[in-house]
Amino acid sequence: MYRLQRDESDLAMMKAFEVSNEDFSSAGTASSKIKKILRQIGMDAGVIRRIAIATYEAEINVAIHSNGGHIEVYIKSDKVDIYVEDTGPGIADINLAMQKGYSTATKEIRELGFGAGMGLPNMEKCCDDFYIESVVDEYTAIKMTFNL
Amino acid sequence: MKIIDLVNHEDFKLISKISQTEREIAGVECCDLLSWVMANGQEGEAWITVQIHSNIVAVATLLDFSCIIVPENIEVDAEVIEKATDEDIPVFSTQLDAYGIFKVFYEAGI
Numbered sequence: 323m324y325r326l327q328r329d330e331s332d333l334a335m336m337k338a339f340e341v342s343n344e345d346f347s348s349a350g351t352a353s354s355k356i357k358k359i360l361r362q363i364g365m366d367a368g369v370i371r372r373i374a375i376a377t378y379e380a381e382i383n384v385a386i387h388s389n390g391g392h393i394e395v396y397i398k399s400d401k402v403d404i405y406v407e408d409t410g411p412g413i414a415d416i417n418l419a420m421q422k423g424y425s426t427a428t429k430e431i432r433e434l435g436f437g438a439g440m441g442l443p444n445m446e447k448c449c450d451d452f453y454i455e456s457v458v459d460e461y462t463a464i465k466m467t468f469n470l
Numbered sequence: 471m472k473i474i475d476l477v478n479h480e481d482f483k484l485i486s487k488i489s490q491t492e493r494e495i496a497g498v499e500c501c502d503l504l505s506w507v508m509a510n511g512q513e514g515e516a517w518i519t520v521q522i523h524s525n526i527v528a529v530a531t532l533l534d535f536s537c538i539i540v541p542e543n544i545e546v547d548a549e550v551i552e553k554a555t556d557e558d559i560p561v562f563s564t565q566l567d568a569y570g571i572f573k574v575f576y577e578a579g580i
């Protein structure tokens with residue numbers, strides 16, 4: 323379901339990926355595909371790297387913390403907009419969730435190497451513009467913009 | 471040091487199939503927290519981890535690591551090896567622990 327208004331001006335290419343919450347150990351498929359597409363179109367390696375890190379963290383969050391969602395990539399001449407939207411528990415206190423080290427991940431999930439509480443801060447650091455909104459018991463929606 | 475040097479090293483066993491072995495190993499990352507690795511890993515590094523689920527292949531691919539090294543004879547599932555082969559990521563198994571692996575790299579000048 324769309325939560326955030328899309329900005330379609332100057333759109334060159336749009337790609338959409340489903341993210342399931344069923345097998346989070348294999349999550350990362352969408353971000354790997356996104357990286358391959360950006361490589362094919364010859365985008366700057368540094369930007370690709372930042373997008374790869376941010377989409378990976380976003381994808382893992384959807385897989386671990388939500389009931390599933392999607393990632394949409396809007397490629398434009400001067401920037402890339404990435405929308406990540408899920409349905410699920412949402413985030414009650416976004417400021418707290420944005421803090422480094424804060425995580426509600428279970429022990430089992432931590433043992434697999436997830437849940438370091440660095441995902442959201444990593445995402446914010448990687449992109450040029452970060453927007454997040456969430457409604458408890460409904461959804462979390464994130465928009466990240468990367469300038470080219 | 472190149473991937474081929476690890477392939478030929480008696481303490482390391484290549485368990486995925488790869489198309490080329492000439493890639494240079496640029497450094498070493500040793501960490502099991504995936505977000506930490508994601509934030510700090512550098513292109514070309516060899517990544518030592520005890521995590522053996524298929525997500526490590528995604529991390530290695532996204533960061534362009536030169537290889538994954540699984541220490542202390544930890545067994546890796548066929549499914550993960552298959553995914554690494556698909557993504558052309560070398561996965562090595564070794565009986566060495568992280569310290570032993572560091573020594574090999576240190577002696578090779580990394």
Ligand SMILES: Nc1ncnc2c1ncn2[C@@H]1O[C@H](COP(=O)(O)OP(=O)(O)O)[C@@H](O)[C@H]1O
Nearest residue numbers: 383387412419425426437438439440441442462
């Ligand atoms: N998509 C999401 N849906 C619900 N809660 C989320 C979502 N993303 C993040 N959170 C909450 O924010 C916290 C911090 O997220 P993050 O910084 O990625 O750390 P981690 O994923 O390692 O716990 C999570 O532990 C979780 O409570």
Ligand SMILES: [Mg+2]
Nearest residue numbers: 382383441442
């Ligand atoms: Mg996270």
